[in-house]
Every structure is written in structure tokens, then in C-alpha cells.
Amino acid sequence: MPIYNAPLEDMRFILNDVFKVEDFWKSTEDLSFLDIATADAILEEMAKFSKNVLLPINRSGDEEGARIEDGQVYTPKGFKEAFKQYAEGGWMSLAGDPEYGGQGMPKMLTMMSEEMLMATNQSFTLYPNLTNGACLAINAYGSDEQKAMYLPRFYSGEWAGTMCLTEPHAGTDLGIIRTKAVPNDDGSYAISGTKIFITGGDHDLTDNIVHLVLAKTPDAPAGTRGISMFIVPKFMHDDEGNVGERNGAGPGSIEHKMGIKASATCVMNFDNAKGWLIGPENKGLNAMFVMMNYERLTMGLQGLGGSETAYQNAAAYALDRLQGRASSGVTSPEKEADPILHHPDVRRMLLNAKSHNEAARCFAVYVAKFLDTAKFSSDEAAVKEAHDRVALLTPVAKGFLTDMALDACIDSQQVFGGHGYVREWGMEQLVRDTRIAQIYEGTNGIQALDLVGRKIVKNGGAFLTPYLEEIKTFAGGMSAENAFMKDALLDAVSTIEDTTNQLMALVKDNIDEINASCVDYMHAFGLMSYAYMFAMMVEAAQEQSGDFYSAKPKLAEFFVKRRLPELKARAAMALAGADTLMDMSDEYFAQAL
Numbered sequence: 001m002p003i004y005n006a007p008l009e010d011m012r013f014i015l016n017d018v019f020k021v022e023d024f025w026k027s028t029e030d031l032s033f034l035d036i037a038t039a040d041a042i043l044e045e046m047a048k049f050s051k052n053v054l055l056p057i058n059r060s061g062d063e064e065g066a067r068i069e070d071g072q073v074y075t076p077k078g079f080k081e082a083f084k085q086y087a088e089g090g091w092m093s094l095a096g097d098p099e100y101g102g103q104g105m106p107k108m109l110t111m112m113s114e115e116m117l118m119a120t121n122q123s124f125t126l127y128p129n130l131t132n133g134a135c136l137a138i139n140a141y142g143s144d145e146q147k148a149m150y151l152p153r154f155y156s157g158e159w160a161g162t163m164c165l166t167e168p169h170a171g172t173d174l175g176i177i178r179t180k181a182v183p184n185d186d187g188s189y190a191i192s193g194t195k196i197f198i199t200g201g202d203h204d205l206t207d208n209i210v211h212l213v214l215a216k217t218p219d220a221p222a223g224t225r226g227i228s229m230f231i232v233p234k235f236m237h238d239d240e241g242n243v244g245e246r247n248g249a250g251p252g253s254i255e256h257k258m259g260i261k262a263s264a265t266c267v268m269n270f271d272n273a274k275g276w277l278i279g280p281e282n283k284g285l286n287a288m289f290v291m292m293n294y295e296r297l298t299m300g301l302q303g304l305g306g307s308e309t310a311y312q313n314a315a316a317y318a319l320d321r322l323q324g325r326a327s328s329g330v331t332s333p334e335k336e337a338d339p340i341l342h343h344p345d346v347r348r349m350l351l352n353a354k355s356h357n358e359a360a361r362c363f364a365v366y367v368a369k370f371l372d373t374a375k376f377s378s379d380e381a382a383v384k385e386a387h388d389r390v391a392l393l394t395p396v397a398k399g400f401l402t403d404m405a406l407d408a409c410i411d412s413q414q415v416f417g418g419h420g421y422v423r424e425w426g427m428e429q430l431v432r433d434t435r436i437a438q439i440y441e442g443t444n445g446i447q448a449l450d451l452v453g454r455k456i457v458k459n460g461g462a463f464l465t466p467y468l469e470e471i472k473t474f475a476g477g478m479s480a481e482n483a484f485m486k487d488a489l490l491d492a493v494s495t496i497e498d499t500t501n502q503l504m505a506l507v508k509d510n511i512d513e514i515n516a517s518c519v520d521y522m523h524a525f526g527l528m529s530y531a532y533m534f535a536m537m538v539e540a541a542q543e544q545s546g547d548f549y550s551a552k553p554k555l556a557e558f559f560v561k562r563r564l565p566e567l568k569a570r571a572a573m574a575l576a577g578a579d580t581l582m583d584m585s586d587e588y589f590a591q592a593l
């Protein structure tokens with residue numbers, strides 16, 4: 001079984017030293033109750049829960065998988081008990097709205113607990129996570145009655161939520177969904193259609209499951225402007241929330257997948273199921289985006305959780321495994337070979353993973369700070385800036401972080417040689433589980449398209465410019481000791497500025513340039529953002545002493561010399577032009593058949 005020790009020291013460093021969270025919390029009315037000691041206690045409890053309860057059922061859950069029998073899905077052994085413990089521990093309500101029984105904790109803190117959950121059991125974590133997303137959508141768009149009915153039951157863990165968008169013919173392009181919602185006389189709707197790939201579409205963890213379903217009313221406009229969102233419970237319930245007969249919504253089958261096998265991915269059949277509109281008719285995508293934006297940062301954390309566990313295990317293995325002699329001189333003469341940690345190439349793989357993990361965690365907290373500002377601040381200008389920054393960075397937090405995380409998992413697996421490929425050490429499960437984060441919640445290609453198309457080109461850089469200015473101002477104030485980091489950061493910003501300007505000019509002549517350049521641009525942008533995170537970390541570390549802190553500039557130097565150079569290559573690739581892609585005829589690809 002893989003080991004896992006929650007990186008609490010790193011988490012505290014980022015929260016307290018880099019972002020000085022307590023100052024931020026005290027500056028807002030709704031978070032002024034929170035202090036570092038309380039936050040620390042929460043992190044420590046989650047560190048124990050994830051390690052002691054979730055990690056032990058991660059491997060068995062993968063082997064057993066979720067199963068369906070007579071229209072009911074069952075989770076693997078131990079999941080039900082773990083979920084009960086999770087709910088009783090109050091974890092379901094951590095970020096919830098206090099008006100409905102939630103604890104009102106900020107994202108900067110809850111994201112750390114999500115990372116630990118994902119690090120120890122990605123399949124398990126998806127069940128509560130989808131429910132958290134449903135809470136946000138209902139809280140933002142539901143009526144007072146809907147909020148009062150569903151939020152307390154989600155927060156207590158009695159009921160769970162799902163998000164039902166995808167159909168067999170409609171994944172990325174939700175404008176062409178076919179699920180119908182026909183009004184009934186009593187104000188409800190009859191929902192009919194098939195949804196596929198629905199995470200937690202059915203399971204045995206809760207008394208009821210509440211599906212948030214995208215569907216079209218009879219006279220809805222074509223495309224995405226005609227999508228509405230409906231609440232469709234698995235079991236009907238009365239006004240007191242007593243569960244009754246089964247609704248016409250249930251799983252037809254579950255998918256057999258590459259990874260996250262204990263997470264039930266269901267084909268859901270809606271056959272005149274009773275549903276209720278949530279939010280205005282035809283505005284369902286707005287509500288769904290509330291849910292999806294939250295999920296997108298969480299998917300970044302899924303990647304980070306996977307790569308943190310992968311790194312920890314690879315580091316332990318590299319210290320232990322004896323193969324060959326270190327080229328710079330024997331390190332363990334009493335043994336028949338030296339630990340593989342002494343081979344520079346093994347260190348390269350480990351530090352690739354480690355540098356991603358530290359930068360990704362810092363970046364996720366940076367994005368979470370803007371999410372919290374948007375939610376809790378009373379300063380209108382700060383709220384507007386926070387919304388813009390979240391819009392700009394959410395696709396990066398999902399797309400770039402999960403691309404980098406899979407690379408980190410694979411590098412860590414490679415450290416094990418053949419032992420990483422066999423099941424025994426758990427590395428192959430980490431690679432299989434983490435892979436999905438690049439695909440769902442909008443593929444990473446679509447995240448990149450969102451970044452370049454909607455968040456940069458469409459508004460002429462209105463969201464981007466303040467971000468780059470902030471980075472330049474920060475770099476300008478950096479200490480002389482960190483000149484290497486400052487120079488690298490300013491160079492990265494200048495490359496992104498040039499690339500963006502050139503790209504905007506290319507797009508004027510050929511709209512395909514957005515789609516053709518976006519993934520490479522997102523990677524260049526992500527690397528610049530990681531450089532900014534390292535700059536913040538080395539500045540914060542400089543104020544402290546001890547081995548933990550003195551390692552920070554060393555890791556930053558590794559990043560600058562061995563990862564950041566890719567930024568310029570990615571920038572050049574982003575500007576390579578769409579022609580090399582579009583000049584190939586369709587027949588060229590058909591020749592493969």
C-alpha cells in the first residue's frame with residue numbers, strides 16, 4: 001500500500017507565510033471568527049482521517065470497484081462506513097452556508113482538505129465533491145424552499161448530489177442535448193432522456209440522491225441559450241423531507257473504466273421523472289457553471305493529490321532501492337550497490353514532481369484567495385478584481401495543473417522502474433486514477449480554449465493585463481538575494497506579453513489561431529504562473545531560518561533552470577500558426593483507415 005503523510009508543513013507555510021491568511025480573514029466580517037489555530041486543527045484532523053480511513057480502502061476499492069445489481073449501485077467494502085464517518089465528522093458542511101447549517105469555511109482552507117482527500121482516495125472523494133458542487137448551484141440559483149429542503153440534508157450527508165450534463169452524442173457541445181422537460185399541471189416537469197458518464201449517479205452511501213439535470217423545455221431556443229436546469233430526486237419526498245416512492249430516474253449501467261473504479265460512473269435513464277426548475281428557464285448553464293467552476297479548481301486538486309502521493313512514494317523508494325554505483329563516487333560501500341537516489345536522472349524525475357507539487361499548491365491557494373475575496377469581501381473594487389482573476393485562472397488551475405500532475409505521476413512511477421508498472425506498489429493506480437482529471441469537467445483542450453478565446457482574446461486582455469502588472473510589481477519589490485528568481489520571472493512575463501500581442505494579431509486574420517495555439521499558450525502561461533508562485537515562496541522563506549526554508553530557493557532554482565525554459569518553446573509553438581494543422585486534407589487522416 002502506498003504511504004501518505006499530509007504535507008502539513010508546506011500547507012502551513014503557504015497559508016501563513018506566503019499568503020498571511022489570518023490578516024486576510026480578520027479583514028472580512030464573515031471570516032473574522034477564524035484563526036490559524038482553528039485552521040491548523042482542521043488540517044490535522046483531515047490529515048488523520050485521510051490517512052487512517054481513506055488510504056486503507058483505496059487499493060481494495062480499486063480492485064473491487066463499484067457494481068450494479070437490480071438497478072441499484074453498490075460502493076466497495078468500507079466506503080459506506082467511511083462516508084458515515086466523514087459526514088459525522090462534519091466534513092460535508094465545512095464550506096457550507098451557515099444559514100443552512102454549514103460551517104462557512106473559506107476555500108483557502110477547504111482546498112487543503114480536498115487535496116488530502118484526493119491524495120488518499122480519489123474515487124471516494126468524488127462522491128462528496130459532486131454534492132459540494134450541487135450545494136453551490138442550489139445556493140446560488142435555488143428558491144428559498146429549495147435551499148431549505150436540500151442544503152441541510154447535503155451538509156449532514158443524508159442526501160447526495162450529482163451533475164447530469166453529458167449525453168451519448170453531446171459532451172463538450174451541450175447546445176445539442178436532447179433531454180426534454182415537459183411542464184406538468186402542478187408546476188413540476190416531466191424529464192425524459194439519457195445521460196451518460198454521471199459520477200455518483202447512483203450509490204448506497206445516502207438515503208436519497210438529488211440530480212441536477214440539464215434539459216430543454218418544449219419551446220426552448222436552439223443551442224446553449226435553450227438549456228434549463230432541474231432538480232430531480234432519486235426518491236420522491238414530502239415537504240418535511242421524508243423519502244417516499246422511487247422517481248423515474250435511475251442507473252441503466254455503470255462504466256468499466258481505466259481508473260477511479262470505486263467511483264460509480266453511471267448511464268442514467270430519465271423516464272418521465274418528476275423534476276423542478278432551478279433558476280430561470282433557459283438559464284441552466286449559468287447555474288451549471290457555478291457548480292463547474294468550483295469543480296474545476298477541485299480537479300486541479302485531484303491532480304495535485306495524486307502527484308503528491310506519487311512523489312512521496314517515489315522519494316521513499318529512491319532512498320531504499322539499490323542499483324548501480326553513484327557516478328560521482330560510491331555512497332554505500334558496505335552494500336552491493338548505492339541507492340538510486342544518487343543518480344542525477346532519478347533526482348530529475350523526483351524534483352520534476354516536487355517542483356510541480358509545491359507550485360501547484362501555492363497556485364491553488366492563490367486562486368482560492370480570489371474565490372474567497374469574491375465571496376466574503378465587502379470592498380466592491382476588490383470583489384470585481386477577484387471575479388476577473390478567478391475567471392482568468394480557473395481554466396489554468398484545471399487544465400495546466402492536471403496536465404502537470406499526470407507528468408509528475410508518470411515521472412514518479414518511472415522512478416520505480418518495472419516495479420512501478422506492476423500493481424504491488426500502487427503507482428500504476430495513481431497514474432490511472434489521476435488521468436481522468438485531464439478529461440472530465442471539460443477536457444484540458446477546452447480549458448485552454450476558454451483561457452485564450454474567452455478570457456484573453458475576447459476582452460482584449462482586460463483580465464490578463466492586471467495579472468501581469470501585479471507580477472511585475474511583485475518582481476520589482478523582490479530582494480537582491482533572489483535576483484535569479486526575479487530575472488527569470490520578469491523574462492517569463494515579457495515572453496507572455498509578446499506572445500499574447502502576436503497571437504491577438506494572428507487571430508485577426510485567422511480565427512483558427514485561437515484553437516490551434518491554446519494548449520501551448522496555456523502551458524506557457526501556467527509556467528509563468530508557477531514562476532510567480534516560486535517568487536512568492538522564496539521571498540516568504542527568506543524571512544525564516546531552518547532546513548525547510550533554505551530548501552525553497554534551491555527548488556526554485558531547479559524550476560528556473562530545468563522547467564521554466566519550456567515556456568519559450570511553448571510560446572514559439574503557440575505562434576507556429578494554424579496552417580501546419582489545417583493544411584492537411586481530411587483524406588490524409590482517412591488514409592489511416
Ligand SMILES: Cc1cc2nc3c(=O)[nH]c(=O)nc-3n(C[C@H](O)[C@H](O)[C@H](O)COP(=O)(O)OP(=O)(O)OC[C@H]3O[C@@H](n4cnc5c(N)ncnc54)[C@H](O)[C@@H]3O)c2cc1C
Nearest residue numbers: 163164165166171172197198199265440441442443445446
Ligand atoms: C469518469 C468520468 C466521469 C464523468 N462525470 C461526469 C458527470 O458527473 N457529469 C457529466 O455530465 N459528465 C461527466 N463526464 C463527462 C465528461 O465531462 C466528458 O467526457 C467531457 O466533457 C468530454 O466530452 P466527450 O467525452 O463527449 O468528448 P467530446 O466532446 O466528443 O470531445 C472529444 C475530443 O474533441 C475535443 N473537442 C471537442 N470540441 C472541441 C472544440 N470545439 N475545439 C477543440 N477541441 C474540441 C475534446 O477536447 C476531446 O479531445 C464524465 C466522464 C468520465 C469519463
